[in-house]
Amino acid sequence: MGVRTVESSAAGPGPYTTAGGGGGGPLARQDPEIAEVIAGETARQTGSLQLIAAENFVSPAVLAALGSPLANKYAEGYPGARHHGGCEIVDAAERIAVDRAAALFGAEHVNVQPHSGSAAVIAAYAALLRPGDTVLAMGLPFGGHLTHGSPANFSGRWFDFVGYGVDRETGLIDYREVRRLARTRGPAAIVCGSVTYPRHPDYALFREIADEAGARLIVDAGHPAGLIAGGAAPSPVPYADVVCATTHKVLRGPRGGMLLCGDELAGRIDRAVFPFTQGGAQMNTVAAKAVAFGEAAAPAFAAYAHRVVANARVLAAGLEAEGFAVLTGGTDTHLIGVDPAPLGVDGRTARGRLAACGLVLDTCPLPYGEGRGLRLGTAAVTTQGMGEAEMARIAVLCTAALYAEGEEVRTLRAEAAALAGRFPPYPG
Secondary structure (H helix, E strand, O other): OOOOOOOOOOOOOOOOOOOOOOOOOOHHHHHHHHHHHHHHHHHHHHHHEEOOOOOOOOHHHHHHHHOOHHHOOOOEEEEOOOOOOOOOOOOOOHHHHHHHHHHHOOEEEEEEEOHHHHHHHHHHHHHOOOOOOEEEEEEEOOOOHHHHOOOOOOOOHHHHEEEEEEEEOOEOOOOHHHHHHHHHHHOOOEOOOOOOOOOOOOOOHHHHHHHOOOOEEEEOOOOHHHHHHOOOOOOOOOOOOOOEEEEOHHHOOOOEEEEEEEEHHHHHHHHHHHHHHHHOOOOOHHHHHEEEEEHHHHHHHHHHHHHHHHHHHHHHHHHHHOOEEHHHHOOOOOEEEEHHHHOOOOOOHHHHHHHHEEEOOOEOOOOHHHOOEEEEOOOHHHHHHHHHHHHHHHHHHHHHHOOOOOOHHHHHHHHHHHHHHHHOOOOO
């Protein structure tokens, strides 16, 4: 299959104008092995196309906060009520993070201490549930997260999870099934959220179903949080009892989690994070979250969030035109799910062939036991400044990579590297 060309868009370079660090300086002198690892990873990230839906490039300001002396401070507890002395200054960082997140998402209460999205979900369950409770969540074969009932995860061992799915024809959430299961199984909580579902959930309908069943509504917004912050996706905050989210992905902050809730659950949520599930907060990460929330409040971030969605739609359409089967027929978010089977390749094989050609992405389960497909995301390439023309070209490269051998693999990898090089995430 030949490789076509597409004119470059006028999207321009990404928003970051200072170097993002690497393996030089004191680290190179003291620990050259780790410095070499960092340099290698920097080269990998900037020399290939990052299409993993859960990844992004943080700003130099976020990196600076992560690498600051705040990393030295032990701060168990909450501002004004720490278990260690000398927390007066880091208290200010956490208060800033909480205030910015509350304003950004319109939440009455925010906890910014969870170390990850999974840690946030653990805390939500700890606050609202007891071991053995029934929980209704999207089944893992349809895009549910490990914390939504996997038997390999604490959630599947501590709670009785019941999975809902998607319509076999449309791939959309089957709300009639959700309602039926809620009525017949009487869950203590319903979880709304997915790691592969590319459409906006109907939060109001989930709230209605939860109220009918007398259940709590927990929204796992790990993936759409950044789109919500940028006004490119509807907010679950008015409908959910608790919203769990990550601060990376589209939100473009450090790796970590957060919880949003109303004032009536604030105490329970805070106690579920500390002391029930975590120890001291990572104050450098909390400060980096504050930086990211401040960046997300700027008009430029809203424009970015909408470009992420526009790019995803173009990429999905391009992949469909190339012969991939696109799950749900498209996307409303940064996520794209595709099945390469119509092109004669299974998901795992496809991922390996694309990686060899410099296109880095994930596999995902296909509904109804149909094997594994591919999951792509446009957050990172959009941060770099790529636009719709680049998305169309990436779709062509994905198809060509499925069949490339020998010299063609090297040619495609060089083209992917050249495309990434035209849009460096950390110019200079």
